[in-house]
Amino acid sequence: MQLRSFQPQRFTESALFRATANGDELLVKVYDGRLAELRRDLECRKLTHWADSGFSVPAVFDITVPGIDQPYLVMPFIESLTLSQFLKHRDRPLQDKQAMLSAVFKDNALRHNLALSTDDPLLIHTDPNTDNVLVTRGGTVHIDFEHPSKKKKSVSQAVAQEIAAFVRRASNDLEKTHLPTTIDSMFSAYGRNRGLFRHVVDLTIGRPLQFIHRHKDRTRKRSHPQIVTRYDIADAIKQHL
Ligand SMILES: Nc1ncnc2c1ncn2[C@@H]1O[C@H](COP(=O)(O)OP(=O)(O)O)[C@@H](O)[C@H]1O
Ligand SMILES: [Mg+2]
Incomplete structure (x- = not known):
């Protein structure tokens, strides 16, 4: 061969x-x-x-x-673009990008609900990012499952971490101004599950020594104003709770 x-x-x-x-x-x-x-x-x-x-x-x-x-x-070998390439594509209409992202959120929500109801850690993606979702003519395909979970954690904690990481990556592929729409779309995909999103928010704003983390976040954004940080995500989700 x-x-x-x-x-x-x-x-x-x-x-x-x-x-x-x-x-x-x-x-x-x-x-x-x-x-x-x-x-x-x-x-x-x-x-x-x-x-x-x-x-x-x-x-x-x-x-x-x-x-x-x-x-x-x-x-x-799957003929595809990664979701990241799809979302960053200059000439693609924003509407198509948002529709694609909404479909991925819905697919993730189905999987997360199943993981939670069956207490199944194998259904969690431990390297959730938009390079690990392939966009094909027939739909999306998830890849890259080689990473073991770093710490022992409950399925609900792992789901919250996956959601937080994935939405941050997706939001960075689009322009920052679209963040509220992205969060909206994620919220409806998950059926406005407030408990789950409270958990997602707490991963960021529930940590001890908040003033230090917040300070670092502001400093980082001063040099990279276009970046979407975990605080941007947490603050945007909080507005829905
Ligand atoms: N089955 C596949 N078909 C086509 N492209 C793939 C396939 N698997 C991976 N790729 C491409 O290779 C990249 C890296 O593969 P991945 O499994 O994510 O490895 P890594 O652990 O290095 O991130 C993906 O982002 C995608 O662009
Ligand atoms: Mg990968």
Whole structure:
């Protein structure tokens, strides 16, 4: 099998290759470092579990690739843009971007509700960002499940963390002026679940030593006025509570 190096636009921690086998376009993800095998196994487990639970992820192919001596996974290569590229695209109408984001929020809300009602940590994305959602002609696909959760936490805490991180990344892909609309759209996707969003807000404003964190946040925004920080997100959500 002929492997062609594949380099996405952004930095990637793993080595990625494209290959063609029996007419299928494949992506081979090779894991590096000490915990490579663990990360590959986790990614494989989550991909299978998300698919079984009805969420859109790449299939895992049982294909042996000769000549790779590190852990790897073989998946279909998905012709796509990342959600980040889609949201940042200069010529795309804002309406299309907001409709796409709203669909992703709804899909996330379904998954989070299922994770909460079944107490299922495997349904949490532990590296939630807009580079890990692929936009295809047929809909969106979630990728990149190799990261173990850093600390032991409850499912509700993990859901709140995923929501907070994802909405911050998405808001940074759009212009800052669109933040209120983004928060609105997320709120309706989750059926205005106040308890859940209180938890999201508390991750930021419930931490001890608030005055220090707030000060750092203001200083950061002075040098990067366009950035959407976790405080911008927390403050915007708070207005809905
Ligand atoms: N199955 C796939 N098909 C097409 N592109 C992919 C696929 N998987 C990953 N990519 C591209 O490679 C990038 C990095 O892959 P990812 O699994 O997120 O690895 P990393 O852990 O390095 O972030 C993604 O953001 C996406 O652009
Ligand atoms: Mg990634």
